[in-house]
Amino acid sequence: MSTVNTGLSTINLICVPTPEQDKAIAFYESLGFEKRTDDEFGGGYRWIEVYPPVGTTGIALAPPQPDSGPVVPMQTGITLTTADIDATHAAMRQLGVDVDAEVARMGEPVPPMFWFRDPTGHTLMVVEV
Incomplete structure (x- = not known):
């Protein structure tokens, strides 16, 4: 198999579907995580990112996809x-x-x-x- 230079370099975020975002924020903050992003976007959804005290990879507490059923x-x-x-x-x-x-x-x-x-x-x- 040949390789191609794609320019990929790091893992930035891991998305986890999270229906109760405020509850999840409180949980991760209790573990020492820092909320760095909490932005509203289309349809009243929120994009939330929490990061551990050390490192650069965060967890996105993402709203479930519309019509995807229960998480x-x-x-x-x-x-x-x-x-x-x-x-x-x-x-x-x-x-x-x-x-x-x-x-x-x-x-x-x-x-x-x-x-x-x-x-x-x-x-x-x-x-x-």
Whole structure:
């Protein structure tokens, strides 16, 4: 297969369908995310972007597509990192976040990790680096 220089360079945003945007904003802000964009656009929809304290890739809390039916919670594939998995897990439990009961420890080369669910029910992962 040949390659072509497309000019692509980074991942900027990951869009997650979010029917209750204000609830999602409060949730992500409680985890330390910063809301950087909250703009209205056609049809009364809002475009919202939240970013973790470090890094340049954000999560767009996007309104569901019109006539798409109810949002079904999904495994997002979003992986967040922490230097102390146990402290992060404990802090998220204390906040009342829907986290796995325990940190998964599968052994080398897999880092310790756990999953959590946002208010829509979408699943994200946290790994220790």
